[in-house]
Amino acid sequence: MLKLTLDETAKQRARAAAASIAGAFGWLFEGYSSLTIERTVLRLMGIDGALKDGKPLPNVVVDHLRVAQALDKGAAIPVANAMLAKSLSAQSVAEAVAKGDLDLAKQPQAPPDEIFRVLEGLADSMLCHIAKQRATRENMFITYGPRRVPAIYVIVATGNIYEDALQAKAAASEGADIIAVIRSTAQSLLDYVPFGATTVGFGGTYATQENFRIMRAALDEVSEKEQRYISLTNYASGLCMPEIAAMGAIERLDLMLNDAMYGILFRDINPQRTLLDQYFSRMINAFAGIEIQTGEDNYLTTSDAVEKAYTVTASQLLNEQFALLSGVKPEKMGLGHAHEIDPELENSFSFELAHALLTRELFPQAPVKYMPPTKFASGNVFKTHLMDAMFNLIGQLTGQGVQLLGMMTEAIHTPHLADRSLAIENAQYVFKAVKDLGSSLSLAPDSFVNQRANQVLGEAAEFLEGVAAEGLFPAMARGEFADIKRPETGGKGLDGVFRKHENYFNPFLNKMTKELGL
Amino acid sequence: MSKKTMIRPYGDTSGDGKIQLSFSLPVPPDAFGKEAARLLLKSIGFEEIEICGVRDLREGYTHFIAYAVTSAFVDPANIKVKVVETPVMDMEATDAYIRENIGREVTVVGACIESDAHTVGIDAIMNMKGYNHRYGLERYQWFNAINLGAQVPSEELLRRARAENADVILVSQVVTQKNIHIKNLTRLIELAEAEQLRDKMLFICGGPRISHELAIELGYDAGFGTGTYSTDVASFIAITLAGRKIDKQINR
Numbered sequence: 144m145l146k147l148t149l150d151e152t153a154k155q156r157a158r159a160a161a162a163s164i165a166g167a168f169g170w171l172f173e174g175y176s177s178l179t180i181e182r183t184v185l186r187l188m189g190i191d192g193a194l195k196d197g198k199p200l201p202n203v204v205v206d207h208l209r210v211a212q213a214l215d216k217g218a219a220i221p222v223a224n225a226m227l228a229k230s231l232s233a234q235s236v237a238e239a240v241a242k243g244d245l246d247l248a249k250q251p252q253a254p255p256d257e258i259f260r261v262l263e264g265l266a267d268s269m270l271c272h273i274a275k276q277r278a279t280r281e282n283m284f285i286t287y288g289p290r291r292v293p294a295i296y297v298i299v300a301t302g303n304i305y306e307d308a309l310q311a312k313a314a315a316s317e318g319a320d321i322i323a324v325i326r327s328t329a330q331s332l333l334d335y336v337p338f339g340a341t342t343v344g345f346g347g348t349y350a351t352q353e354n355f356r357i358m359r360a361a362l363d364e365v366s367e368k369e370q371r372y373i374s375l376t377n378y379a380s381g382l383c384m385p386e387i388a389a390m391g392a393i394e395r396l397d398l399m400l401n402d403a404m405y406g407i408l409f410r411d412i413n414p415q416r417t418l419l420d421q422y423f424s425r426m427i428n429a430f431a432g433i434e435i436q437t438g439e440d441n442y443l444t445t446s447d448a449v450e451k452a453y454t455v456t457a458s459q460l461l462n463e464q465f466a467l468l469s470g471v472k473p474e475k476m477g478l479g480h481a482h483e484i485d486p487e488l489e490n491s492f493s494f495e496l497a498h499a500l501l502t503r504e505l506f507p508q509a510p511v512k513y514m515p516p517t518k519f520a521s522g523n524v525f526k527t528h529l530m531d532a533m534f535n536l537i538g539q540l541t542g543q544g545v546q547l548l549g550m551m552t553e554a555i556h557t558p559h560l561a562d563r564s565l566a567i568e569n570a571q572y573v574f575k576a577v578k579d580l581g582s583s584l585s586l587a588p589d590s591f592v593n594q595r596a597n598q599v600l601g602e603a604a605e606f607l608e609g610v611a612a613e614g615l616f617p618a619m620a621r622g623e624f625a626d627i628k629r630p631e632t633g634g635k636g637l638d639g640v641f642r643k644h645e646n647y648f649n650p651f652l653n654k655m656t657k658e659l660g661l
Numbered sequence: 662m663s664k665k666t667m668i669r670p671y672g673d674t675s676g677d678g679k680i681q682l683s684f685s686l687p688v689p690p691d692a693f694g695k696e697a698a699r700l701l702l703k704s705i706g707f708e709e710i711e712i713c714g715v716r717d718l719r720e721g722y723t724h725f726i727a728y729a730v731t732s733a734f735v736d737p738a739n740i741k742v743k744v745v746e747t748p749v750m751d752m753e754a755t756d757a758y759i760r761e762n763i764g765r766e767v768t769v770v771g772a773c774i775e776s777d778a779h780t781v782g783i784d785a786i787m788n789m790k791g792y793n794h795r796y797g798l799e800r801y802q803w804f805n806a807i808n809l810g811a812q813v814p815s816e817e818l819l820r821r822a823r824a825e826n827a828d829v830i831l832v833s834q835v836v837t838q839k840n841i842h843i844k845n846l847t848r849l850i851e852l853a854e855a856e857q858l859r860d861k862m863l864f865i866c867g868g869p870r871i872s873h874e875l876a877i878e879l880g881y882d883a884g885f886g887t888g889t890y891s892t893d894v895a896s897f898i899a900i901t902l903a904g905r906k907i908d909k910q911i912n913r
Contacts, residue, residue: 317718345839346841410778560722564716565724
């Protein structure tokens with residue numbers, strides 16, 4: 144059995160430091176809310192749709208409350224109050240606000256217990272729908288059998304959801320287990336979620352609730368045909384993390400990219416805003432049974448993959464601890480890492496093997512997400528295809544949870560239909576060829592691979608202990624993560640964070656916290 | 662010019678004209694589909710067409726791999742390319758060159774503009790660490806390198822370049838779907854012209870689908886494609902700016 148002998152003390156030290164870092168944010172999670180969290184509440188109350196200029200109704204209502212300085216108790220109470228005052232549904236209240244017919248701050252005050260009764264009803268009905276979607280997914284896996292390990296994960300990114308659906312069905316028929324719809328490149332910085340089906344995007348397709356629905360329907364169709372449940376994933380990241388998580392929960396997405404710190408480091412979104420938003424978005428994912436995935440691959444595309452290998456381990460441990468705080472179970476934590484070492488480096492494969500095994504063994508229950516070579520993928524598609532085969536070899540040998548297939552045209556364009564097909568063929572060949580090889584091999588404790596894994600673990604433990612002593616925000620401000628300096632009050636979206644009133648009320652947060660046993 | 666010096670594809674015999682092809686068609690993976698692939702290649706002008714690979718892509722599409730012979734050739738006399746012609750110096754040589762020929766720090770403001778979120782290119786050229794053993798501009802003594810990162814609006818890049826009194830604007834474009842890179846690069850140049858900044862600094866663009874020729878066509882001073890290192894860009898900047906300075910002195 145291919146297995147590392149890891150230094151248990153270093154493991155415990157690293158984990159304890161990560162837990163202490165994540166545990167220091169109770170003040171933020173308990174004391175603050177954000178615009179996107181309030182918009183999420185409205186979406187979960189059933190408010191949807193957009194104005195002619197594209198502004199979504201949840202944004203209209205939250206902005207209205209903000210201008211009226213009536214947001215600090217949360218968006219739920221004033222909307223429920225108006226529903227009672229006008230005998231309207233939540234959606235009709237939002238539409239009346241959009242028309243300028245209704246001022247939420249100037250409605251007669253209904254008795255609090257009536258307001259809570261209305262919200263109780265809305266919350267129960269939506270959470271019941273989400274629980275039903277979770278049960279549907281679980282039943283499909285029981286009927287069709289579990290996902291293969293590693294699962295074959297491919298992306299579609301045409302910009303047109305209908306074209307995406309066709310390509311996704313083709314990929315699923317060829318053996319893909321998970322389809323990711325890459326988002327249009329600028330979406331992470333939009334402080335709203337676009338509405339409706341979309342056919343134009345750049346480097347990807349907008350994440351909208353309607354696009355989710357179209358793709359889920361296409362994959363349900365192909366799941367039945369193939370007698371294999373095909374999972375769908377998207378990105379709950381950027382300035383609308385919890386809204387996208389909610390849309391995914393409603394439309395039965397199965398996985399979500401949902402990193403605790405990615406937005407801060409790689410999108411320059413404010414640290415407070417990001418941590419706050421990830422807390423609620425991950426809670427929604429946890430409740431919906433959605434597997435979260437994290438973006439540690441980004442550390443290696445911006446820094447050297449050998450020198451900075453420990454930053455991946457450190458981030459994985461932090462992502463794990465933040466996820467636990469939101470109620471995500473270890474078997475739903477798709478922690479990330481990547482095969483990004485310079486192929487010119489001697490023994491690059493041995494380094495990759497050590498890093499991949501380390502991730503696998505530090506998180507034995509996690510469906511770890513393994514990312515392919517991208518930094519050293521070139522216009523030489525033949526060489527890239529070969530690098531992808533080496534990556535697939537490690538994926539099967541070490542039992543990674545999700546293999547995000549590399550494309551031979553990675554450095555050239557978003558994948559063509561045939562590129563994706565060749566990538567699946569590559570993975571299926573390698574996976575089959577070395578299916579049980581890992582159980583025939585073992586590593587000597589003094590082997591290079593074992594020593595290297597322990598070295599990375601030791602560096603991660605030391606790094607995390609340093610961050611724990613200093614605090615996460617000061618460490619980020621000094622550029623300790625990914626060589627990028629992110630001050631606590633810098634970045635986008637801080638003005639969308641506000642302190643909660645003592646009577647703040649978010650029915651979904653309360654109910655999910657209880658259901659998840661937090 | 663005799664036909665012998667013409668350029669033709671080479672498989673395993675001089676002038677055999679063999680080409681390897683790979684493409685997909687909306688046809689089934691059967692005799693009908695294969696014939697469609699053959700006829701397509703024939704209509705392009707290929708001969709001796711051999712469809713050697715047929716792969717079912719599902720949903721009504723098929724992938725073909727083929728070898729075929731072309732009688733087409735290229736007359737070397739007709740080849741005209743625009744390439745960056747300045748010699749490439751290493752970091753120390755470029756620093757020394759700037760010190761001697763310009764005599765002050767050169768300010769470069771770089772960014773991935775508009776919707777583009779992929780900083781891998783601009784980082785490889787500008788960041789301290791650089792790429793593949795070539796340090797980025799930040800490491801050079803005689804460059805003041807300011808990397809604004811991803812998704813920077815063109816307006817913001819120009820504003821910053823003006824504020825820093827920049828000598829050079831460096832733009833990276835990685836995403837090229839639906840030719841978005843052309844639109845973004847064109848927009849930047851148009852704004853620069855409107856703000857009368859175009860002639861005040863060097864405009865350089867780079868990315869996997871960018872060539873020097875394309876860059877010139879779009880109104881830039883230079884373009885750098887795949888395989889470019891910081892040394893290529895740094896040398897070009899140093900030599901071009903030194904040349905311009907001399908031109909200006911002569912004009913006076």
